[in-house]
Amino acid sequence: MGKQRRNQRKNAAMLDSDDTDSVSSSSTIRSDQMLGNGGEELQIDKESVLDQSLDALYEKRGSTRENALVTIIEAFNSSLPHEFVEKKFATMLHQCLNSVKKGSAKEVALASHAIGLLALTVGSGKKAQEILEEAVSPISEALKSRSESSKIASLLDCLAVITFVGGNEPEETDKCMQIMWQVVHPKLGPNVVATKPSPPVITAMVSAWSFLLTTMDGWTLDPKSWQGSISYFSTLLEKEDRSIRIAAGEALALIFEIGNLEKFSIQEGNNKDVTYIHGLRAKVLNQVKNLSVEAGGKGLTKKDLNNQRNTFRDILEFLEDGYSPETSLKIGGDSLTTTTWCQLIQLNFLKRFLRGGFIKHMQENEFLHDVFDFTPKKKLISGVSGTEKRMYKSPNSALNKARTQYLNKQRMLSQDKNAGHYASGFDEE
Incomplete structure (x- = not known):
């Protein structure tokens, strides 16, 4: 439990850190209509x-x-x-x-x-x-x-x-996940020369792909696709770029959370597939162990190293004991918590995408309230009356809430079922 509390404190600190990658904070449209006589700015x-x-x-x-x-x-x-x-x-x-x-x-x-x-x-x-x-x-x-x-x-x-x-x-x-996959695995024609994707592109693809995977039911996906994705993400754990490693590690944790690895063994008695998947998951566990304790390297910042170690310690604990990291994020006077890799990946992706608008959207955006089953006690309603607020409520809000809560419930059930399963499942035979 002490380790769980340490993980929760660490992730809360990580999520509360300020984002610096905003699009812009000062650029505006220059228009004569925005200036009055004598240069006095009008309130538009x-x-x-x-x-x-x-x-x-x-x-x-x-x-x-x-x-x-x-x-x-x-x-x-x-x-x-x-x-x-x-x-x-x-x-x-x-x-x-x-x-x-x-x-x-x-x-x-x-x-x-x-x-x-x-x-x-x-x-x-x-x-x-x-x-x-x-x-x-x-x-x-x-x-x-x-x-x-x-x-x-x-x-x-x-x-x-x-x-x-x-x-x-x-x-x-x-x-759409296939379109993303082809960015780093393009289908090449006879006159097309392959170009090596840059680390930022690989990281972005893995992050976006994982974000969409959180909405999928593991049982509906083809076992061969699972094998291919696990194998690819395993190779990414060996890359020098730490952002790639972290994105790939989180993707693997998500795959193991929502996918049932026993599914790989049900291949109509195909012992070759069974042996392959056992070897692959043993390799992943060994890689995760190494990255969770990796020593620093030349030219690499301490922050990047600490982020990697912390992430892979969480992944290791999940693979060995079945416990996902618990996180807590302050939204005004409210707390938004995550208890699964699915929720954490959704939260981190949307926080990065929304940048400076994240808090505002989490306070007022009903779609995000449904996604995270989050209801802030105090909503910032600047310039919008309660009547108008209800007018603009998404007509499919109830349907979407049911869908997202069902998916999250399935993730929780999968996590409970797999708790303690990975320690034995990842032992090398």
Whole structure:
């Protein structure tokens, strides 16, 4: 229990740390309409600023569109502009998709982030499904460009978010996970030269793929796919980049949490498969043990080393004893806790995606309340009355809440069933 409490304190500290990778904190749309006579700034409501920014997405100058997207992102981070979305949803989606198709790498990254924020704001329902249907093809094409790592990472994050919110069927989610997989395992034609993905792209792919895996039922996935993913993530544990190692380690922990490894043994008496999977899981356990106590290396920061050790100690405890790390995060005066790898991966992904807007969305976004079964005692309702708040509630909120709570319950049952199972299951024979 002492180790569990140490893990809980450590993860609480980790989750409460400040994020520094925000898109921007000062960029705004420059418009004559924002200045009055004598240079006195007018008080323009956020919807007007969003309208101006949306209009600016029609401009030919790329820098103008980029600045407009920055402002849109800031607005969606600082509030949930439901009224604007009700009126301009289709226009914003299509203009952002135009930026994905034709913009610079920076513009594509910003537009991708804006589309993800739009999906999180509308919540589950027809609008989220429309975002997914309209955006999958352009995002898939943009991912083939092998452009800057930041652009590819943003596209992967966007695809993960819109699928998480708008995907209602396992087939839809599986299709998007395959698109992600092909970023690092491309299907090459006769005249196509393979390019080695950068560490940030690999990390982003593994993180996005794992985020979507949290919504899948392990029994519905093909055993061969499980074997292939475990084998690949095992090779990533040997990479020098620690962000890759951590992402791969968490992905493996999630696979073992939601997947039943006994399924691998039911291969119509195929002893070769049984021997292979036993050898693979023994290898993973040995890798996790080594990474949990790895000594520092030249040029590597102590923080990165500590993050790796702490993560893999948690993974090791889970594999040996079946206990997932418990985390606690303060949201205003409330505490959001996680007790499974599924919940932790969802929380960390959305915290990283929302950046400076994370607290605001956790306090007001009903979709996220449903995902985490979290109800803050005090909601920040700036400028929105209770009546208006109810008006903009997602029409599918009850359905989504039932779906997400069912999935989380399945994860908990799987965790309880597997508690103590891994110690014997990972012993080398």
